[in-house]
Amino acid sequence: MITINDTPIDYPQPKSLQDILLAQAFDPALVVAEVNASLVKREDYETFMVPDGATIEVFTFVGGG
Amino acid sequence: MDFRDAVLARQDPAFNDKLKTASVAIFGLGGLGSHIAMMLARAGVGSLHLFDYDTIEASNLNRQIYTAAEIGQKKTAACVEHIEAAVPYAQVTAYDVRLTAANIAAYMDLAGIYVEAFDRAQDKAMVFDACQQHGKPLVSASGVSGLAGLEALEEKRLGQATIYGDFHSKMDEGLYGPKVVLCAALEALGVLHIIHDM
Numbered sequence: 001m002i003t004i005n006d007t008p009i010d011y012p013q014p015k016s017l018q019d020i021l022l023a024q025a026f027d028p029a030l031v032v033a034e035v036n037a038s039l040v041k042r043e044d045y046e047t048f049m050v051p052d053g054a055t056i057e058v059f060t061f062v063g064g065g
Numbered sequence: 066m067d068f069r070d071a072v073l074a075r076q077d078p079a080f081n082d083k084l085k086t087a088s089v090a091i092f093g094l095g096g097l098g099s100h101i102a103m104m105l106a107r108a109g110v111g112s113l114h115l116f117d118y119d120t121i122e123a124s125n126l127n128r129q130i131y132t133a134a135e136i137g138q139k140k141t142a143a144c145v146e147h148i149e150a151a152v153p154y155a156q157v158t159a160y161d162v163r164l165t166a167a168n169i170a171a172y173m174d175l176a177g178i179y180v181e182a183f184d185r186a187q188d189k190a191m192v193f194d195a196c197q198q199h200g201k202p203l204v205s206a207s208g209v210s211g212l213a214g215l216e217a218l219e220e221k222r223l224g225q226a227t228i229y230g231d232f233h234s235k236m237d238e239g240l241y242g243p244k245v246v247l248c249a250a251l252e253a254l255g256v257l258h259i260i261h262d263m
Binding site for chain 2: 029030031032034039041042059060061062063064065
C-alpha cells in the first residue's frame with residue numbers, strides 16, 4: 001500500500017516513481033513529486049524505486065499567466 | 066534625500082537598504098511578470114533581470130501593463146520603458162530570449178531570487194527544475210485563470226520554491242486581469258518575504 005495525495009493505493013510490486021505517476025494519470029513532465037517528504041528530481045523519476053508504505057505528494061503545474 | 070529614498074519613504078529604511086542589494090530574475094513578462102517587475106522595481110529591488118521573447122498583442126492588454134500604442138513591440142523593451150518611467154533609478158536588464166531546458170542554465174547565476182511568470186505549465190516545470198538544480202529560491206504561480214478569488218488561492222512550499230495560485234484552474238476558464246494581478250502581487254510579496262528573511 002502507498003498513499004498518493006492522501007489517497008491509499010494498492011501496491012503489489014516495487015515500481016519506479018515514473019511508472020506510478022503514469023499509472024495514476026499524472027504527466028511526469030508537469031509535476032513536482034515528493035516521496036516521504038523529500039523532493040525527487042524529475043531526471044530521477046525513472047530510476048527512483050518507491051518503497052512500500054511510501055507517502056507520495058504530487059503537485060501538478062497548470063498553465064495560465 | 067535622494068529620489069529613491071523619497072519614493073520609498075513609506076517603507077522601512079533598513080529593509081530599503083536590504084532591497085537595494087537584492088537581485089531578482091523574472092522569467093516571463095506577461096500577465097504575471099509585467100506586474101511583478103513593476104511592483105518589485107517600485108518596492109526598491111536593486112537589480113532586476115527581465116526575460117521574454119514575445120511581442121505585445123491586443124489580447125495581452127486585459128491583464129498586462131502594456132498599452133495599445135505598444136502593440137507589436139517587444140515586451141522586454143516596453144517593460145523596461147514602463148519601469149524607467151516610474152522609478153528611473155531602477156537597475157533593469159532585459160533579455161530578449163526564449164528560455165529552454167537547453168539554455169536556461171546559462172542564466173541561473175544572474176540573480177539571488179528567481180520568479181517564474183510563464184504561461185505554459187511545461188515552462189513552469191522547467192523553471193522549477195532549473196532552480197532546484199542550481200539551489201536558487203523560486204517564487205512561482207500555478208492556477209491563475211478563471212474568476213475564483215481569495216477563497217481559492219493557496220501558498221505551497223516545495224523545497225526552495227514557493228508557489229501561489231488556485232493550483233487547478235485552466236486557461237479555458239479565461240484569463241482575467243484582477244485574478245492574474247492578484248497572483249502577481251502574491252508572487253511579488255513572496256519575493257519581498259525572501260529578501261526580508263535573507
